[in-house]
Amino acid sequence: MQSDAPEWPTGGAAGPAAPQYPIGSVDRALKLILLFGQQPQVRLTDAAAHLEVASSTAHRLLAMLQYRGFVRQDPVSKTYHPGPALLSVALSVFNRIDIDATAGPVLHRVSEQLRESVHLGMLEGAQVRFIAAAEGPTAVRVASRLGRTMPAHCTSTGMALLARLSDADIAHLYPDNELRRVTAHSVATRAELHKELRRIRQQGYSVNREGSEEGVASVAVPVPTRAPGVLLALNAAAPVHRLNSSQYRAVAAVLVEAAKEIGDQIG
Template structure:
């Protein structure tokens, strides 16, 4: 169970607080810290009756801020909450915020680096710095690709609970970009379990022949907003033995970028 989040230090309590509004906002804040909420958990967290917590969640669902998984009955971020997150994100110049860290990382690794954003079942590359080598992976800035075919996408999919993953990818068969792409949801779920265990994702010619990459998640506070950082290289320069060292550099840089974005 999460500890209750304290009010912002320099904020003054309203003269006439509305408890129901406060409790609804507490649930949204809780949903920003974990992927889903169960009714029993909301009841304990707020210290209210189960019927009260249910009414709060029902109203949030009515307005699209949460949605209930039909199988697990847990509450997940809804389209309105995700929409707010993306609207806020749209006002953040991520390329400018992340650029110094990405340039430093690219120089350190001597390879191309990207920031990707999960957009449904796709990954959209929103920032890029090409590596300094003459032979390098070209920038994918602005491109969208199936998330399961990229290290950037897979590391973000690995953060989703299974019901949400299966809602995004309802069919067992998955589209392949190359002969190395993952072709089934079962195979993907096995891959995602390994990613969760080691903390980073890899891609070896799954999105483009001759290209390999490593990716890690970027920590963000916005509910429903998922970002990741990758390093991409010609496959002959990115042997499996390099993955842990590259991932360690990415984790440090991802934390810096997350801190910049707030």
């Protein structure tokens, strides 16, 4: 028989002391909110397994979170995603973070290591906004895109972020099959976009060659954060002649390590 009593930390080094009057349903709802910080979409079966409860119990909890705007359910896939209320809370907290202080030192170190420019980008709808940058130390380098906003599907940063979304989310962001192109090398159709996103999900990083700017190539990886709905990615950008296919995996490995460090600091 299933118990309604939640499992609480015992205090000390293991965590804070348990509250005097624990409420199991509140604890489970909070655990679900934290789950959305670990993955961009959650199925009912995922929620039930995570909470170790029956599907009917998980459904009732998700329904209440949906009612309050903390999650939303995709009408086609039936998966749950962070809702506007949860995004508002996450973004308000994120906007108070000093990105230069937390991510800046990592970006500068990676820039020196790779000898190329690096950027931290954030997904905003179908756009990516570059919120931190460190230019490479060489005379010929990719200029900083700090503060700029670009179509997500035209950049490696944006593609690394779009790959974290479901096909239903992509269809919502891109209702038309024809996509806006920044250069002749930009992804041109939604079908092409889906194909590229599948490749990114398999290999764990995205690559862009002159899709956002002639003569520029880049590699990007997602930044793992626990803030629900806050999608960040880290890229390294270089002149095309200095970044070829034989280097992609090694560059991505450096970025993955740095992205984890940034994610740990941001929370």
